[in-house]
Amino acid sequence: MNKFLFLLLLFMLAGTADAAMFKAEEFTLDNGLRVVVAENHKAPLVKHMMWYQVGAVDEFRGRGGSAHLLEHLLFRGTKKVSGEEFNRIMEKNGAESNAFTSYDVTVYHQFADVSRLEILMALEADRMQNLNISEEDFEAERKIVFQERKQVVENNPASPFGERVRQMMWGTSPYGQPVTGLPEEITALKYTDTLDFYHKYYAPNNAILVISGDVDTKTLRPLIEKYYGGLEKRPVEREVPAPQNEKIHQSLQMSLPHIATPRIARAFMLPPREQMQDMIYAYDILAEFLGGGETAELYRDLVLRKRLAVGVSAGYNYMTRSNTVFRVSMVPDTDKGFAPEAAVQTLNAAMERAKRALTAERLAQIKRKISANLVYLKDNPQTAANWIGYMLSMGFSLDDVQNYEDKIKAVTLADVKQAFAALSETADMTAILLPQQDDGGKNE
Amino acid sequence: MSKCRRWLILGAAVVIAAVAGISYRCGSRIDTDAILAHSVLKDKTFGVKVQQVEADGIKAYLLEEHSNPIVAVSFMFDNAGSAYEPENKQGLTALLSEMLLNGAGEYEALQFKDIGEEYGIKLGFGASDDTFEGYLQMPKDNLNMGVKLLTAALYRPHFTLDYIALVKKQLQTAIRNHTERPEGVLADKFSELIFAGHPYARPAIGKPETVAGLNRGDLLNFMRTHFTKGNLIIGIAGDINAAEAEQLIRDLFGHLPQQFADNTLEEYKISSSGAMHYVERAAPQAITAFITRGTHRNSKDFYPLYVANHIFGGAGLSSRISKVIREENGLTYGIYTYLSNKKSAVMLAGGYASTPENFAKAHSLLLEQWQQMAQKGVSKEELQQAKDALIAAHNLRFASTGGIADMLVAMQQYNLGADFLEKRNDYIRNLTLDEVNAAAAKYYAATPDFVIIGAPTVTEKGEK
Numbered sequence: 023m024n025k026f027l028f029l030l031l032l033f034m035l036a037g038t039a040d041a042a043m044f045k046a047e048e049f050t051l052d053n054g055l056r057v058v059v060a061e062n063h064k065a066p067l068v069k070h071m072m073w074y075q076v077g078a079v080d081e082f083r084g085r086g087g088s089a090h091l092l093e094h095l096l097f098r099g100t101k102k103v104s105g106e107e108f109n110r111i112m113e114k115n116g117a118e119s120n121a122f123t124s125y126d127v128t129v130y131h132q133f134a135d136v137s138r139l140e141i142l143m144a145l146e147a148d149r150m151q152n153l154n155i156s157e158e159d160f161e162a163e164r165k166i167v168f169q170e171r172k173q174v175v176e177n178n179p180a181s182p183f184g185e186r187v188r189q190m191m192w193g194t195s196p197y198g199q200p201v202t203g204l205p206e207e208i209t210a211l212k213y214t215d216t217l218d219f220y221h222k223y224y225a226p227n228n229a230i231l232v233i234s235g236d237v238d239t240k241t242l243r244p245l246i247e248k249y250y251g252g253l254e255k256r257p258v259e260r261e262v263p264a265p266q267n268e269k270i271h272q273s274l275q276m277s278l279p280h281i282a283t284p285r286i287a288r289a290f291m292l293p294p295r296e297q298m299q300d301m302i303y304a305y306d307i308l309a310e311f312l313g314g315g316e317t318a319e320l321y322r323d324l325v326l327r328k329r330l331a332v333g334v335s336a337g338y339n340y341m342t343r344s345n346t347v348f349r350v351s352m353v354p355d356t357d358k359g360f361a362p363e364a365a366v367q368t369l370n371a372a373m374e375r376a377k378r379a380l381t382a383e384r385l386a387q388i389k390r391k392i393s394a395n396l397v398y399l400k401d402n403p404q405t406a407a408n409w410i411g412y413m414l415s416m417g418f419s420l421d422d423v424q425n426y427e428d429k430i431k432a433v434t435l436a437d438v439k440q441a442f443a444a445l446s447e448t449a450d451m452t453a454i455l456l457p458q459q460d461d462g463g464k465n466e
Numbered sequence: 467m468s469k470c471r472r473w474l475i476l477g478a479a480v481v482i483a484a485v486a487g488i489s490y491r492c493g494s495r496i497d498t499d500a501i502l503a504h505s506v507l508k509d510k511t512f513g514v515k516v517q518q519v520e521a522d523g524i525k526a527y528l529l530e531e532h533s534n535p536i537v538a539v540s541f542m543f544d545n546a547g548s549a550y551e552p553e554n555k556q557g558l559t560a561l562l563s564e565m566l567l568n569g570a571g572e573y574e575a576l577q578f579k580d581i582g583e584e585y586g587i588k589l590g591f592g593a594s595d596d597t598f599e600g601y602l603q604m605p606k607d608n609l610n611m612g613v614k615l616l617t618a619a620l621y622r623p624h625f626t627l628d629y630i631a632l633v634k635k636q637l638q639t640a641i642r643n644h645t646e647r648p649e650g651v652l653a654d655k656f657s658e659l660i661f662a663g664h665p666y667a668r669p670a671i672g673k674p675e676t677v678a679g680l681n682r683g684d685l686l687n688f689m690r691t692h693f694t695k696g697n698l699i700i701g702i703a704g705d706i707n708a709a710e711a712e713q714l715i716r717d718l719f720g721h722l723p724q725q726f727a728d729n730t731l732e733e734y735k736i737s738s739s740g741a742m743h744y745v746e747r748a749a750p751q752a753i754t755a756f757i758t759r760g761t762h763r764n765s766k767d768f769y770p771l772y773v774a775n776h777i778f779g780g781a782g783l784s785s786r787i788s789k790v791i792r793e794e795n796g797l798t799y800g801i802y803t804y805l806s807n808k809k810s811a812v813m814l815a816g817g818y819a820s821t822p823e824n825f826a827k828a829h830s831l832l833l834e835q836w837q838q839m840a841q842k843g844v845s846k847e848e849l850q851q852a853k854d855a856l857i858a859a860h861n862l863r864f865a866s867t868g869g870i871a872d873m874l875v876a877m878q879q880y881n882l883g884a885d886f887l888e889k890r891n892d893y894i895r896n897l898t899l900d901e902v903n904a905a906a907a908k909y910y911a912a913t914p915d916f917v918i919i920g921a922p923t924v925t926e927k928g929e930k
Binding site: 062063064065066067097101102103104106107109110111112113114115116117118119133134135136137138139140141144145148161162163164165166167168169170172173174176177178179180236237241245279280281282283315316317322325326329332333353355357387390391394395397398400401402403404 | 498511576583798862
């Protein structure tokens with residue numbers, strides 16, 4: 023409550039009329055569990071998300087896939103909720119229950135009628151410390167994640183390209199390895215290693231709980247204390263792998279079966295969030311300027327004016343605890359033939375021309391576009407929970423989330439120009455994916 | 467074997483454990499029913515009602531929801547989807563979906579899109595087999611600009627030759643890329659094999675050669691004959707009242723022609739007999755879709771079958787087939803079934819993917835479960851669990867304003883009535899075990915047909 027008043031006061035002092043993005047409050051339990059409650063009263067719904075600050079980068083070398091396999095095991099029973107009971111209870115209560123593992127976080131989440139929120143909290147609190155898994159459960163789940171790797175990664179013919187690009191960009195960093203683990207790692211994972219991982223990282227002081235929906239902090243806080251307050255704090259040491267600092271320029275050209283259309287991607291490795299500070303927002307704007315949809319500069323230039331490409335995109339990923347990555351990509355128009363080197367030159371030349379097209383008017387327009395779309399973030403309670411959870415897990419504060427629009431508005435033309443120029447002074451990668459000549463990209 | 471069963475065995479073998487276990491119900495020692503009964507959050511309800519509004523003879527459903535200043539309109543032209551394209555014009559509705567956004571009225575393509583983005587207006591079109599669909603969402607303050615853009619698109623699209631050439635090229639690229647992944651090959655082959663001879667057999671976004679032949683006249687013709695008041699369905703949701711909604715309908719759709727000649731496609735009666743259609747393709751996993759006949763949305767069998775399917779393969783990790791094939795045997799990452807109601811074909815369908823050595827075992831376990839469903843149906847406990855689940859999940863449909871507008875369209879498309887949301891939980895609650903098991907016996911009697919996109923090893927081992 024005090025925090026919210028303080029925020030209001032801050033806005034008044036700053037003389038800005040902008041409201042915070044979400045009606046949200048943050049507090050921390052005595053056991054270290056950070057909690058954010060974001061209100062959305064459209065319907066009696068709630069999104070409940072537990073964000074563990076641990077992911078694939080925390081795995082032991084050669085044990086790739088253990089964070090992900092553990093995520094699966096959390097659906098297989100505790101000392102109090104046996105076997106398939108967890109899934110049965112979620113189902114009986116109409117909850118959409120799932121989880122995901124990334125490089126930096128492991129997240130368990132449910133979307134349900136708000137009447138079921140206490141059940142979600144009871145079960146989530148239980149599996150934070152009471153996991154009870156047999157070796158049989160472990161073996162059964164290992165088979166499932168093996169199939170998952172085959173289905174989600176390997177059945178996609180472009181995956182070897184994506185994985186190779188990652189590996190080259192990140193070198194020996196754990197960020198260069200697949201989250202799923204390699205197939206041979208999955209088959210070699212050990213029961214004890216995986217459970218050690220659980221005991222090492224699953225603790226209230228290493229998690230962020232985000233609840234978004236038809237709730238308010240006043241009602242919810244005692245319930246959160248009731249279900250989560252009794253969990254024991256324990257020492258968690260987490261080393262975030264050192265960032266990749268080598269300023270190298272790499273390129274990759276890969277031909278793969280079943281690929282029908284060539285594509286070109288350029289990736290630029292930028293410093294981690296804490297070093298970037300507010301330049302994060304300049305790159306957000308730059309991505310929008312270069313590749314945000316069919317009004318973006320590269321689309322105007324390469325697709326509409328010059329007809330050298332059929333599609334372009336750009337993006338900036340700062341949802342990571344290590345290096346942030348800016349990328350642009352292009353699907354060239356191959357009607358008049360295709361030469362990889364020429365296509366890369368085409369993309370690079372367009373980037374150069376884009377520097378001249380970056381004006382104060384275009385910047386103002388992009389800011390208006392970003393602002394105009396923020397209202398949709400408040401629509402679905404799931405969107406708010408996701409965004410808040412990600413931002414906080416990556417080290418942003420709730421204020422950063424709330425002030426996103428102001429941060430965007432504060433970016434100057436000089437900032438974006440500087441951001442753009444810095445791309446040529448950092449480690450980068452040029453990667454080209456091609457159809458394999460022998461099948462010419464023809465399918466079947 | 468689940469831990470639950472292991473407990474029982476242990477309980478029987480060890481007397482002390484059995485005594486201690488008298489009050490111990492196998493399963494959860496967290497009493498979730500009691501938690502629910504005492505929850506301070508249990509009495510929240512969603513009391514908003516669907517209204518029927520009408521203007522210029524056009525009816526629409528409206529659900530007012532004023533907590534966030536967004537207005538969402540979803541609409542569809544029925545019998546105007548890709549299956550309704552002229553025979554040699556496949557890809558026409560896909561081309562049209564894009565071309566409506568590439569310049570209209572006083573705006574060139576870039577201007578049109580720039581304005582949309584600056585005003586936070588989301589406007590788009592798309593086609594299913596049966597319907598051509600559109601959506602318009604915007605902040606309440608920008609309603610007028612949203613109307614301006616959509617009316618320009620509906621009544622004064624430019625369809626410049628330049629943009630037609632560009633979008634055709636983009637579509638042809640998308641068509642080629644669509645079959646890079648086995649899922650894309652499966653979708654095409656599934657339609658081709660299951661709906662042979664019917665317009666549903668066509669690939670959804672056309673073929674490179676049919677797209678090449680499309681022209682400006684085709685777009686104008688299709689719009690003139692398929693965008694009419696007679697086949698229009700509208701859902702409106704969000705920060706808007708009935709009077710405003712009626713004005714919106716008038717502004718957006720009031721100038722469409724009235725006439726629509728009913729052109730509904732011939733009903734395609736799916737029959738299945740366990741056929742296995744293999745399509746060879748080297749990949750780490752074989753992927754399959756399977757199908758048998760389902761039932762129409764308004765048939766008396768619908769809810770019984772809906773619940774039977776939920777128990778069999780619709781309930782995610784808790785479904786029967788997921789428990790056996792995924793959880794217990796680890797043969798797949800996911801297996802599921804669903805009911806699908808195209809206007810002219812009703813289906814009970816499903817799918818899974820497995821590495822070649824697992825594929826046949828998963829297939830035989832699935833058929834075993836399938837036959838068991840037909841012969842024994844579901845238990846009283848399973849039915850109760852399914853009812854609880856479906857009723858508890860009722861409100862999840864109100865998560866987003868755009869989603870609500872889509873739902874209002876679907877309610878009209880399937881003639882469910884404006885009071886559907888009030889009645890829906892009773893449709894589920896009142897089902898009897900006999901009704902569900904009669905549906906199970908009827909619809910699971912036939913073995914589904916399978917289309918399999920697989921590694922060669924699967925093909926060689928394939929049982930016919």
